[in-house]
Amino acid sequence: xxxxxxxxxxxxxxxxxxxxxxxxxxxxxxxxxxxxxxxxxxxxxxxxxxxxxxxxxxxxxxxxxxxxxxxxxxxxxxxxxxxxxxxxxxxxxxxxxxxxxxxxxxxxxxxxxxxxxxxxxxxxxxxxxxxxxxxxxxxxxxxxxxxxxxxxxxxxxxxxxxxxxxxxxxxxxxxxxxxxxxxxxxxxxxxxxx
Ligand code: ADP
Numbered sequence: 219x220x221x222x223x224x225x226x227x228x229x230x231x232x233x234x235x236x237x238x239x240x241x242x243x244x245x246x247x248x249x250x251x252x253x254x255x256x257x258x259x260x261x262x263x264x265x266x267x268x269x270x271x272x273x274x275x276x277x278x279x280x281x282x283x284x285x286x287x288x289x290x291x292x293x294x295x296x297x298x299x300x301x302x303x304x305x306x307x308x309x310x311x312x313x314x315x316x317x318x319x320x321x322x323x324x325x326x327x328x329x330x331x332x333x334x335x336x337x338x339x340x341x342x343x344x345x346x347x348x349x350x351x352x353x354x355x356x357x358x359x360x361x362x363x364x365x366x367x368x369x370x371x372x373x374x375x376x377x378x379x380x381x382x383x384x385x386x387x388x389x390x391x392x393x394x395x396x397x398x399x400x401x402x403x404x405x406x407x408x409x410x411x412x
Contacts, residue, residue: 219244219298219407220323222305224373225331227362228342229388230395234331235302237396242403245296247289249282249304272352274361276306276369283313290317298326306370311377327406328377329399331388335363 221244223231232248239246253271257264267277286304293299305311318324339359346354353362377383386398 219326219403219410220301220318221298221403222301222325222328222377223331224328224370224377225388226333226335226338226366226370227359228338228345229331229333230392231302231331233392234395234399235300238300238399238403242297244298244300245289245293246300246302247286247304248302249277249285249306250302252285252289253277253282272358274353274358274365276365279307279309279313282306283310283317286314287317290321294321301325305373306366308372308376311373325377325382326410327384327402328373328382329402330374330383330385331395332385333388337389338363 221238223235225231232250235246235248238244253264253267257268257271263281267281270277282304286301290299301314305314315325339356342354342359343356345351346356346359352358374383384402386395386402388395390398
């Protein structure tokens with residue numbers, strides 16, 4: 219079963235994806251984590267993407283698509299993937315469909331975490347104070363929200379048109395969000411095994 223977690227930066231996608239990885243044996247694919255790993259390894263790719271990330275802009279489709287394809291090839295026999303922070307643009311969504319189709323797979327369900335923007339800004343301001351991640355500074359964070367609203371939000375329509383979109387309240391506490399996701403996944407699994 220392949221799942222996309224969709225929602226603005228700071229909505230809690232990473233936390234939920236990690237839980238699903240532990241609880242359901244799915245593999246989490248987070249392009250944000252992959253890009254941060256590339257940077258800390260000091261690779262050429264890491265150097266190329268650093269300025270985009272720190273300013274809150276998106277990295278090119280080409281770069282993130284190739285990172286995802288590499289991981290799909292590396293994990294041919296898993297129970298499924300949780301995509302977190304990917305796709306973030308329409309071309310990325312199209313590339314994902316094509317890559318999955320190569321191995322006879324598809325996106326099964328897209329879970330959208332709905333959030334309140336002001337509450338998100340407050341959350342990330344606290345995370346910036348606690349962890350000091352460069353792209354959490356208020357200016358870069360606002361740019362990440364703008365990028366989400368202009369480049370990623372259109373995917374809501376795309377997946378809703380495909381009948382794959384499910385929406386949950388991302389402002390509820392972590393346990394409640396996990397429980398909503400679990401209900402959706404159980405229903406999706408039941409549907410799949412019909
Ligand atoms: P968040 O969801 O908190 O914004 P991520 O860890 O997903 O953070 O991403 C951090 C940064 O990495 C993004 O602001 C962007 O620069 C880059 N990035 C991550 N995933 C993608 C993607 N799918 N397409 C383009 N850029 C990406």
